[in-house]
Amino acid sequence: MRERIFSFPGRGAGSRHDVLTLSFGDPAARPHVHVQGGLHADEGPGMMAARLLADRLALAEAQGRLTGHVTVVPFANPLGLGQVLHGDHSGRFDLYDGRNFNRDYPDLSDAVADAVGARLTDDAGANAALIRGALADALDARRPIGPAEVLRHHLMGLALPADVVLDLHCDGEAEMHLYTQPAAWDRLAPLSALLGCRAALLAQVSxxxxxxxxxxxxxxxxxxxxxxRPVPQGCASATVELRGRADVCRRLGARDADALMDYLTHLGAVAGHADLPEPVCAPTPLSGSEALVAPLAGLLSYDLSLGAQVEPGQVVARITDLVTGAVTPVRATTAGVFYARPATRIAEAGKRLGKIAGQVPFRDGLLLSP
Structure with missing residues (x-):
């Protein structure tokens, strides 16, 4: 195991932040799998899984079982880790400007297309190597300003060389689920099965x-x-949601880390054999995921448990008006699996109350939560 610390200035004079990267196996080996936890810094399950995964990888490396290259960033967002206001941790949004730490990463497609378009050949492997080099050059040409942009730039640089990238997150309260692009699904379907995902949500552009x-x-x-020209899907990346924010313990973290090790074994990054279970879910379009919204403010209660199969018109939640005592039902309009909801039980008008993974696309535009 090799450790690397990237240190960068904070916003205030005299402040600095560190990002730790752990590297296992031969850096020139393939496949290269990159795993990070805690980009949303108040989401502990991914950080626990990444930390315990690193322990398993260190053992596998000592036993000579590393056949690929694996990099692990146990806590990807030291900026967000330090955002504690009146005792409450806020790690999803940058308190400086309100931006989501998992948004606004650069789109390098046009720069790479301009650089490689005339040089692509009929050799898919050569094209992949050419594109990887151009991606690195396009990122290196950028000049980030400010700690959040420096952090985004560094995290992208760590992940760009990888064949598979897993960004570990969680929801408020949730069943296991993941997000990825359609072209990456085939390579990530085994991970979905190993984790027991109840929803796998696909979108080309979310x-x-x-x-x-x-x-x-x-x-x-x-x-x-x-x-x-043969252009392979040189990177399959996913946002993996490891249940809910309170699901942080070594028992669950060990289960997640074991599933990730099995996936690395399946990919050939770790020597051995991993049996793949039957998948719990089939992929569905992210544009078919219904976000239930509170029509008024009040106290929130749920009629259904997470994981329930929901039908159109079914009551999922109820809101009690604190002024009048009236109870307003919140009904689903689509059929699917009720896979996520907030951890709080006080609703403001417009609050997202839950997510249902439907099979029929009906949304466009911004498909993710803010």
């Missing part, structure tokens, strides 16, 4: 340019732009 799409997106964009 809006807002999150970390995972900034990595896998250029490959599918280049394949579409140059259909007469």
């Amino acid at each position: 809006g807002g340019q999150p970390f995972d799409e900034a990595l896998s997106g250029p490959w599918s964009a280049l394949a579409a732009r140059f259909p007469d």
Whole structure:
């Protein structure tokens, strides 16, 4: 195991932040798998899983079982880790400007297309190597200003060389689920099965340019732009939601880390054999995921548990008006699995109350939560 610390200035004079990267196996080996936790710094399950995964990888490396290259960033967002206001941790949005730490990553597609378009050949492997180099050059040409942009730039640089990238998150309260692009699904379907995901949500463009799409997106964009040349999906990346924010314990973290090790074994990054379970869910379009919204403010209660199969018109939640005592039902309009909801039980008008993974697309524009 090799450790690398990237140190960068904070916003205030005299302040600095560190990002730790752990590297396992031969850096020149393939596949290269990159795993990070805590980009949303108040989401502990991913950080626990990444930390315990690193322990397993260190053991595998000592036993000579590392056949690929794996990099792990146990806590990807030291800026967000330090955002504690009156005792409450706020790690999803940058308190400086309100931006989501998992949005606004650069789209390198056009720069890479301009650099490689005339140089692509009929050799898919050579094209992949050419594109990887151009992606690195396009990122290096950028000059980030401010700690949040420096952090985004560094995290992208760590992940760009990888064949598979797993960005570990969680929701408020949730079943296991993940987000990825259609072109990456085949490579990530085994991970979904190993984790027991209850929803796998696919979108070519979900809006807002999150970390995972900034990595896998250029490959599918280049394949579409140059259909007469073999452009492989050189990076399959996913946002993996490890249940809910309170689901942080070593028992669950160990289960997640074991599933990730099995996935690394399946990919060939770790020697051995991993049995793949039957998948719990089939992929559905992110544009078919219904976000239930509170029509008024009040106290929130749920009629249904997470994981329930929901039908159109079914009551999912109820809101009690604190002034009048009236109870307003919140009904689903789509059929699907009720896979996520907030951890709080006080609702303001317009608050998202839950997510239902439906099979029929009906939304467009920004498909992710703010």
